[in-house]
Amino acid sequence: MGQEKDGLTVKKSEDFSEWYTQLMIKAELADIRYNVKGLPVYMHWSTKSMKKMYRIMENILENEGHEPILFPAMIPEQNFKLESEHVKGFIPEVFWVTEHGNNEKLEEKLALRPTSETAFYQMYALWIRSYRDLPFKRYQSGTVWRYETKATRPFFRTREVHWIETHNAFANEKDADNQVIKDMKTTEEFLVNKLAIPFIFFQRPQWDKFSGAVNSFAADALMPSGKVLQLPSTHFLGQKFSKAFNVKFMDKDKKEKYVYITCYGPAISRIYGALIALHGDDKGLILPFDIAPYHIVVVPILFDKTKTKVLKKADEILRRLNDYDIFMDKREEYTPGYKFNEWEMKGVPIRIEVGPNDLENKTFTIFRRDINKKYAIKEKDLEKEILKIKKEFTSNLIKKTEVEFKNNIKEAKNFEEMRNIIENEKIARVCFCSLDKEGENCATKIEKELGAFVRGKKVGKIEKPFRNCVICNKKSKEVVYVAKSY
């Protein structure tokens, strides 16, 4: 793939959008030349990381009592019609399967699932009978399809999304509420501890909920473009869907009751987009340690005279570090410098160089991508040093991104201040009349004037309004956050 792999020709700070676009092909992440709009091919370098992300998230979910399951990708049109808000929200985005073979019509149109509530809950109605079956917690790793009308961009917004969805049924409202709180903790464990992505969990305004939900909660992260990107969201569906799909159980008191349902949807491909956008620098990607395809790349510095000895030493490194995902780059058609640039662009956390000088001095040369520093260590210290970097790596990333994130949230006392903050690619914290239906007019004004959105109120911490609504000047019920968004 010759020239395409060469370095980036633009700085991230100067043109984020072009930087992101160049990375797609040069780091072998995604190719948008596939001949359907909005459906990129995800190449091996991103796929390897996304597979690791799936595995981490699936482990967290299984430890939390979710079992895996596989539903069909096609959902009959009739299923959608059972929950009236859900049908309104999702039908415009559905891809429809209508034919088979040579122009033969199907008996019924089938939706390519945009989300799976209407597939899952009809089966829950068959499977759940007694309080003994509850909680009933399932997750599915897979793909959903939505006919997006907004501009698409690999990972951020596409017509095919690689995600996980959980669907949980409970005997009572309190258990369901607790699940929503657990989902938020799961999100923090995944995004912050594993991927170094800072975010705020918002309770969304009533006019911006998941279609069919009683309440929606979503994690927003801020991208370098100044727009927020919605990451995992969790939804309290109450008994809306259980009534629509007749999901009942016999309780201990011998009464038949409808279950309470929650669902949660971490979109792996989108989260991957967020992390490359946040951590990368002018050289290219910086990947959090646990999801890097290779944790370590070994580059032997090869000269004819010392080649055999150097390769032997490099093999020793591979042996000593075989608990890690480690790769030796011994391609002879490229110079060491070319290889250094390539692996730095691809965001490999650690590079170990070994050449004739290292042999002589009994050292290895280490380069770490979190702080972009190169230094020598004694041969015998190898395992210790790598373990140290492993421990520090992702927390170094989160320290940096958290400071940036906090610095980009600014309080606005009035509309003009809010405009300034938004135009400077930051998030505005403002007082706002209401997140119930009556606040929607004020939100629409913000959207029209600034192209920005009321993202909701912060979860977990009650913030008291300190002045009147930034738009209508009526008494504020809430402190909300306003930002442009993808």
Added chain:
Amino acid sequence: MGQEKDGLTVKKSEDFSEWYTQLMIKAELADIRYNVKGLPVYMHWSTKSMKKMYRIMENILENEGHEPILFPAMIPEQNFKLESEHVKGFIPEVFWVTEHGNNEKLEEKLALRPTSETAFYQMYALWIRSYRDLPFKRYQSGTVWRYETKATRPFFRTREVHWIETHNAFANEKDADNQVIKDMKTTEEFLVNKLAIPFIFFQRPQWDKFSGAVNSFAADALMPSGKVLQLPSTHFLGQKFSKAFNVKFMDKDKKEKYVYITCYGPAISRIYGALIALHGDDKGLILPFDIAPYHIVVVPILFDKTKTKVLKKADEILRRLNDYDIFMDKREEYTPGYKFNEWEMKGVPIRIEVGPNDLENKTFTIFRRDINKKYAIKEKDLEKEILKIKKEFTSNLIKKTEVEFKNNIKEAKNFEEMRNIIENEKIARVCFCSLDKEGENCATKIEKELGAFVRGKKVGKIEKPFRNCVICNKKSKEVVYVAKSY
């Protein structure tokens, strides 16, 4: 899920089909009540094993130099038309996406991928430039959809299949040939060593190839119904698709050449069907060790007086065996006997019981599902005993299935002998005129008279014909195998 979980009411040997159907719901494998024909829901017990199967196969493929990749599920109609045999073979089976939103037509019909040659190779044409890019080996784990017109059955034949497909490009024919041989070894490593499924790899007759292939090779296993089930197949596509999709490279000699392509498709959901059908017995499933959701289930025998002590001892087992997937069943609403039956039906390889008597005798009671035997061991021998069972378990299964498989292949000297063998639910080994086009008439006669198919000739071992063709009595070129099939 109360009563549905209760034991099987039919013996496998007496009614395999009903036995299989009962297992679907009772062992929580699949539910065909989902409201689209041919699209079952795969429940958690089968999904957990299939996830392990994916992981094992992906590791084998990655060690073999394949990188993962993710292509879109939709393929434009125009792509199919580029390879004329491929379009003929696959169009009748395609589900078509034709609309979005509220009855709005898409600009072009999109196929829900039935297989991905026509998606992959247009991108390979962009990515592959030089001999340095070759071999170019990619695999995709995912789902394919085919509008099957034959009777469907969960795992065996469905309209949605969970599989892996590899697509590999090479500089010359020899490298491609070698890949086909490697794919067959991979199949053996997976099916025999991990899953205890015996099979024969056949080179398929020219009239029964993958549409667009030069040669097709497929592994057939024999199910208890007397029908064979096609498991992984690997295909030598030669330069047919590289010419259709213009996949060229600059060779060392500075000449532009078309690549040679191979593809390989292990269908995880179908292989799972084969292994439950083969290994199960009248009690239910027997799962090969490495893919059992739990390797071990611990059942504490609880009485009021000794409950605390017994649970403490059970916890000790969990701690000592935490390298295994181990589950403690301490549900109090079910009797030990009920639990024994349930875990035996679900095919868990090892059960460890611990009760008051065990405490007194310093023993654990072990039940192993490969040989259905129960015995006591000394507490201190726990790790050693489990390791021993782990080593023996899957090879005990393959010993049994291999003998059965060999006993079910019978030589037929004439048509009447062949009819007898087929009617007795076995595979007939016969002499046959030719696997090229001129043999198709004889194959059609076999199909019409016996409902059976010429599966091809054995790969890897040249078998010399010992008499004339079993149908036309002309000189035989081949020894072939004939069987009914799914």
